[in-house]
Amino acid sequence: MTDAGAQQVDILDGDIPRHVAIIMDGNGRWAQKRSLPRTLGHKQGVETVREAVKAARDIGIKYLTLYSFSSENWSRPEAEITELFGLLRLFIRRDLADLHKNNVCIKVIGRKKGVPEDILALLDEAQNLTRDNSAQTLIIAFNYGARDEITDAVKKIAMDVSSGKLSVEDITDVTISNTLDTVDIPDPDLLIRTSGEVRLSNFLLWQIAYSELVFLECLWPDFSRADLESAIKIYQSRIRKFGGLAMEAGS
Numbered sequence: 633m634t635d636a637g638a639q640q641v642d643i644l645d646g647d648i649p650r651h652v653a654i655i656m657d658g659n660g661r662w663a664q665k666r667s668l669p670r671t672l673g674h675k676q677g678v679e680t681v682r683e684a685v686k687a688a689r690d691i692g693i694k695y696l697t698l699y700s701f702s703s704e705n706w707s708r709p710e711a712e713i714t715e716l717f718g719l720l721r722l723f724i725r726r727d728l729a730d731l732h733k734n735n736v737c738i739k740v741i742g743r744k745k746g747v748p749e750d751i752l753a754l755l756d757e758a759q760n761l762t763r764d765n766s767a768q769t770l771i772i773a774f775n776y777g778a779r780d781e782i783t784d785a786v787k788k789i790a791m792d793v794s795s796g797k798l799s800v801e802d803i804t805d806v807t808i809s810n811t812l813d814t815v816d817i818p819d820p821d822l823l824i825r826t827s828g829e830v831r832l833s834n835f836l837l838w839q840i841a842y843s844e845l846v847f848l849e850c851l852w853p854d855f856s857r858a859d860l861e862s863a864i865k866i867y868q869s870r871i872r873k874f875g876g877l878a879m880e881a882g883s
Contacts (some may be wrong), residue, residue, distance in 0.1 A: 651817070658827030658828075658851030659676070659850075673853060682727060684855060690862070691864070697820065702776060735766060742774045742813065743780055771817060782838060785822045814836070819839045819841070819843065820843045821867070824848060827852065842872070842874050
């Protein structure tokens with residue numbers, strides 16, 4: 633078994649994904665396995681977020697998208713939703729200065745409807761403070777659902793056609809991409825989901841058309857730098873064809 637230093641060198645010698653997206657799954661099961669309240673699983677999950685952002689920055693990942701609260705999460709018990717919102721408040725208030733100091737740009741994607749005003753204000757503050765930072769972009773998918781995002785994009789394009797700003801013939805995949813929340817953000821090279829579940833859960837459905845997908849067994853609170861490196865090694869072992877043929881050596 634290689635040591636951590638050797639493992640890191642192996643990764644840095646290979647192709648580092650420019651954009652990694654993560655479905656952070658398993659907080660509740662992590663707590664349940666330890667006979668703890670689900671809220672403690674979420675708290676530990678926030679600590680893991682801090683470490684994951686740092687590890688991604690150290691490795692050289694330029695864009696990191698975290699699925700923090702989905703549009704479907706509103707169906708959870710009210711007390712759990714309140715706890716999740718409280719943890720987001722804590723994360724921004726505690727970590728924003730450090731992220732800004734480390735030249736991290738924060739972007740938020742997802743609908744604003746239904747989100748408490750103080751949280752919207754905190755998210756706006758984080759984006760405004762860090763908008764000119766360039767070392768890394770941290771995208772927080774909050775109150776986000778890919779179907780909602782695509783629906784909103786279709787509505788906007790339809791309005792542009794109706795008003796004469798755009799013709800039907802001019803609509804392309806680029807038009808749609810430029811109308812999504814992730815405009816100006818490259819599509820993910822690698823999507824990671826923790827907890828052993830093998831599904832996409834309405835996350836970045838348009839953007840991950842050609843992403844490499846890696847599903848890990850570890851629950852999110854247990855996710856470590858070693859797990860991130862393991863996922864990157866899997867990514868590096870694959871040949872990305874983007875719908876075409878793999879390039880032959882020397883061709």
